Amino acid sequence: MRCSPLVLTSLLASATTVLAGRSLGHVGKRLEQHVSKRAAGAQDTKRFAALPRAVDEPLFLNANTTKFAVNGTGIPDVDFDVGESYAGSLPISSDPDEDSNLFFWFFPSKNPAAEKEILIWLNGGPGCSSFEGLLQENGPFVWQYGTYKPVANPWAWNALTHTVWVEQPVGTGFSTGTITAKNEDDIASQFMGFWKNFVDTFAMQGYKVYIAGESYAGVYCPYIASAMLDAEDKTYYNMSGMLIYDPVIATDELQEPIPAVQFVDYFAGLFPFNDTFKADLKARDKKCGYSDFVEKYLVYPPKGNIPLPLPGTDANGTTLDECWNIYYDIFDAALLVNPCFDIYQIATTCPLLWDVLGFPGSLEYLPNGTTLYFDRPDVKAAIHAPANVTWEECSSDDVFVGGRDGSPPSNLKVLPNVIDKTQNVIIGHGALDMILLANGTLLGIQNMTFGGKLGFQERPDEPFYVPYNDITTLESLAAGGVFGTTHTERGLTYVGIDLSGHMIPQYAPSAAFRHLEFLLGRVDCMNCTTPFTIDTGAPQSAQSLGLGTAPQGWSDKKGNSTCTKRKRTSVKDKMRLLRK
Incomplete structure (x- = not known):
């Protein structure tokens, strides 16, 4: 795919809003780092009689609770x-x-x-x-x-x-x-x-x-x-x-880049890439050995344990950037053709909807004048939350010593x-x-x-x-x-x-x-x-x-x-x- 450097820079810059949000924070820092780097009513209760509702006698209220x-x-x-x-x-x-x-x-x-x-x-x-x-x-x-x-x-x-x-x-x-x-x-x-x-x-x-x-x-x-x-x-x-x-x-390799090109092929209508970019993805996928790997090992019953190192790695077993970037380039390209592309639900299109938690998809969006729901003082008071804590959907700070789960x-x-x-x-x-x-x-x-x-x-x-x-x-x-x-x-x-x-x-x-x-x-x-x-x-x-x-x-x-x-x-x- 091709577009002007100005358009590309603008769109990738907008993608940095992903950074610490629910979305990319769900599975770790790698995609977050990639984006940063590239951007440098009432219910019907007639039948649902067992739904929870207020009762006169609480079930768990006691001196301790x-x-x-x-x-x-x-x-x-x-x-x-x-x-x-x-x-x-x-x-x-x-x-x-x-x-x-x-x-x-x-x-x-x-x-x-x-x-x-x-x-x-x-x-x-x-x-x-x-x-x-x-x-x-x-x-x-x-x-x-x-x-x-x-x-x-x-x-x-x-x-x-x-x-x-x-x-x-x-x-x-x-x-x-x-x-x-x-x-x-x-x-x-x-x-x-x-x-x-x-x-x-x-x-x-x-x-x-x-x-x-x-x-x-x-x-x-x-x-x-x-x-x-x-x-x-x-x-x-x-x-x-x-x-x-x-x-x-x-x-990460098994669950993200290795099956990525086959995923795009299957849902081609949601990834309307031009022929040049699709050919480039196919060529890199073949060079990295990804589709061949899936064809060989996603079988029933399995032929045996998946051998190491995985395809697309160097002599030390580290995944090559050109192979990892297949996944990231798909994401970047999807944002170009669909600026509201949601990596968590790929059928999502614009407009970008507001979210009381701040992340209606891949991009952070909280309209001016609104506040994260759980960071509101009245909400904190209602649920006995510490008033001095700034609530975030996903923590800006690491929750593991050294920033990595070992x-x-x-x-x-x-x-x-x-x-x-x-x-x-x-x-x-x-x-x-x-x-x-x-x-x-x-x-x-x-x-x-x-x-x-x-x-x-x-x-x-x-x-x-x-x-x-x-x-x-x-x-x-x-x-x-x-x-x-x-x-x-x-x-x-x-x-x-x-x-x-x-x-x-x-x-x-x-x-x-x-x-x-x-x-x-x-x-x-x-x-x-x-x-x-x-x-x-x-x-x-x-x-x-x-x-x-x-x-x-x-x-x-x-x-x-x-x-x-x-x-x-x-x-x-x-x-x-x-x-x-």
């Missing part, structure tokens, strides 16, 4: 009662001199099935606040970018189970103290100290614990869950399952440990996410040993079905029907989600709700037409569902599957296959 209680009718700009909740800080250890703490906001569930269980939600970064998830993904009220005001969320996760959103590690959001973590073992240890204090405060001894998150939480969650399992202490750490979305589970990828040890010990792990990936590519996640799975075998033995191709629902209010519309692809083997379920970007509970809330029902054991299939557990009367599809629809999983240069074609089976047989 009173100071954390939040007035459900006193949340700024929220014109309805969000119900019982608790927010505040708890230390990361039992040491009375401990100066570090994690900040949380806990929303109990009124669902009778939620007794003696709780789910932890973590956002990524490292250093991005989980209140992003609370406010724009799966909390009881949501304020999506471009919308007028907060609205009740019929897809809130505490409609199913007790849910707590935790800002971690230390240095994230309202979590304050001395940053001492050097790696994920330190993060897990600190979180477990916080969690013991949380359990004691809310008298939750013996509760089943589930953990979920997205992006860099693909590192956080497996390390924390694995540490809880290894503790063999079900009084405090009764880890029972894990759900991670668009997760960092493998090396831990191995989670797919090497801790993620398999969680799969094997819980037999209840879900990995979901949005089809329209480019910050982390679904084929890279699948490569990470195919290079992971769990249940005594390497990777999936069969290609994911079952239909992922989202139940139709009776939610008809415009601010809460969400998809139904076959909405992707799913597959389960040996305790691990993979779900590819159509039409979703990086933040699946935000872009596909009904799909995420079904994932959570499956994780909690409320339903036993995701390739069947079982209705939502809190919307049992909505009519469902009576047709054969066919195969899955999410595009990920292809492994040749043209985007076609090279695996052996399987005979189409009935929904009943697919259910049996899914659960084996």
Whole structure:
């Protein structure tokens, strides 16, 4: 592609607004550094009867929790009662001199099935606040970018189970103290100290614990869950399952540059590059050996562990700049043809919508006169947050000593440990996410040993079905029907989600709700037409569902599957296959 130096400089300069935001901060500093360098309403409750609502008798109010209680009718700009909740800080250890703490906001569930269980939600970064998830993904009220005001969320996760959103590690959001973590073992240890204090405060001894998150939480969650399992202490750490979305589970190269050109080919209509630039990408991809690598190793069953060094590296195993830059050049070129290109949801176009958290996509944007929601004094006061802390969606400062997480990828040890010990792990990936590519996640799975075998033995191709629902209010519309692809083997379920970007509970809330029902054991299939557990009367599809629809999983240069074609089976047989 060609454009004048003036235009190129202007557009790349605008891209620097990405720097410390949710978005590029989700998975680390590399893309942030690249951009910097280049630039030098009401819900329908007729059926959803189990949704949380204010009740006369709080479930968790006691002498220890009173100071954390939040007035459900006193949340700024929220014109309805969000119900019982608790927010505040708890230390990361039992040491009375401990100066570090994690900040949380806990929303109990009124669902009778939620007794003696709780789910932890973590956002990524490292250093991005989980209140992003609370406010724009799966909390009881949501304020999506471009919308007028907060609205009740019929897809809130505490409609199913007790849910707590935790800002971690230390240095994230309202979590304050001395940053001492050097790696994920330190993060897990600190979180477990916080969690013991949380359990004691809310008298939750013996509760089943589930953990979920997205992006860099693909590192956080497996390390924390694995540490809880290894503790063999079900009084405090009764880890029972894990759900991670668009997760960092493998090396950056596997999840970003290696599958990038195939991704652009598949979604060519969203990357309308000229022939010259496309030819240049193809030539560099071939020289680096990337598409050939995907074709060879994204197969089912895997041929063996992915050998090192990876393609496109020098004699020391370091990725060559010309190969890494394939990924970055795609991003830069996409911004030229679509100045509002969102690397987290590639179908996004202009205009750039405002966001109360400051990042409606790849670019930072907060109109003059507006303030980050959680940095407002009235919001801080409502949730007992420290008034002297400047809240950021993603921390401007490093949350690891030295600025680097020194831990191995989670797919090497801790993620398999969680799969094997819980037999209840879900990995979901949005089809329209480019910050982390679904084929890279699948490569990470195919290079992971769990249940005594390497990777999936069969290609994911079952239909992922989202139940139709009776939610008809415009601010809460969400998809139904076959909405992707799913597959389960040996305790691990993979779900590819159509039409979703990086933040699946935000872009596909009904799909995420079904994932959570499956994780909690409320339903036993995701390739069947079982209705939502809190919307049992909505009519469902009576047709054969066919195969899955999410595009990920292809492994040749043209985007076609090279695996052996399987005979189409009935929904009943697919259910049996899914659960084996």
